[in-house]
Amino acid sequence: xxAKGRELWQGAERSxxxxxxxxxxxxxxxxxxxxASPCGxxxxxxxxxxxxxxxxxxAGLAFCAGLNCFAAEAPIAGLSRASGEVKVSAxxxxxxxxxxxxxxxxxxxxxxxxxxxxEITLAGPSIARLGGKTTLTLAGQGxxxxxxxxxxxxxxxxSAGAAKIKTGAINLDPRGSTGLMERNGPAYVKILMLxxxxxxxxxxxxxxxxxxxxxxxITGP
Numbered sequence: 001x002x003a004k005g006r007e008l009w010q011g012a013e014r015s016x017x018x019x020x021x022x023x024x025x026x027x028x029x030x031x032x033x034x035x036a037s038p039c040g041x042x043x044x045x046x047x048x049x050x051x052x053x054x055x056x057x058x059a060g061l062a063f064c065a066g067l068n069c070f071a072a073e074a075p076i077a078g079l080s081r082a083s084g085e086v087k088v089s090a091x092x093x094x095x096x097x098x099x100x101x102x103x104x105x106x107x108x109x110x111x112x113x114x115x116x117x118x119e120i121t122l123a124g125p126s127i128a129r130l131g132g133k134t135t136l137t138l139a140g141q142g143x144x145x146x147x148x149x150x151x152x153x154x155x156x157x158x159s160a161g162a163a164k165i166k167t168g169a170i171n172l173d174p175r176g177s178t179g180l181m182e183r184n185g186p187a188y189v190k191i192l193m194l195x196x197x198x199x200x201x202x203x204x205x206x207x208x209x210x211x212x213x214x215x216x217x218i219t220g221p
Contacts, residue, residue: 075103076142080121084132085113109137112150124160129153140164151182168221169204179211183221191217 079086079102089095091107104110104120110130112118118130122142130136134150140162145152147167156163158176165172167183170191177196183189191200197212202219211217 076106077104077108077120077122077138078102079104079110079118080127081117081119081129083118084116086116086118087111087113104138106138106141109135109148111135124157124163126157126160126163127153127155147181147183149183149185151180153180154178169202170219170221171201171203173199173201177213186221189219189221 079088079098079100082098082100086098087095088098088102088104088111089109090105095111098110110118110120112130112132112134114132116130116132118134120128120130120136120138122128122138128136128145129152131151131153134152135148136150136152137146137148138144139146143162144164144166145154147165152165154165154174155178156174156176160175163173163175165174165181167181167189170189172181172191175198177193177198179191179193179195179198181189181191191198191211193211193213193215195213197210199208199210200217201208204220209217
């Protein structure tokens, strides 16, 4: 293999090793060009057949590693305020305490304690403020909020595009409105409009209703 070929494969191997630390030991044992492995260590010469297999394996792993590295969830919202007990759990990660200014990825669930409060800023900008004992999950790349429990104050501009707030069988289109949504377990859901109007869809009944400023809707979840 010429110098240019070795340079290309070394770059591929370094990318693979960055995402797959265990690959380092494999490349040290069977480095394709018999030189020091980019992952660390030194390898002996490989047989021609093994060399070809190693090169293709390194290239394939490097390609997959690149996809894996760039597939990490990008932030879709920010925690603009947090006080008291505020925790977040992202897909595949344990719940942890968060502070003001942290970025939130798609699928993140924000939970507040009894005395906790949080404010989330999304694109638009749309605002969601959480009261105590509230669980809110970010979905749909920031276009959908899922209220699991508690109270959320929302403010969503008309220019926000597609937007939805869900809880149980209730779906709220909040564009161009400011209001409150509260869920108390299986007991009830309250929606109070402060400004503008919003359409509330009930998938359980297959109907919708428009709630305007000053109106309060109480229904089952």
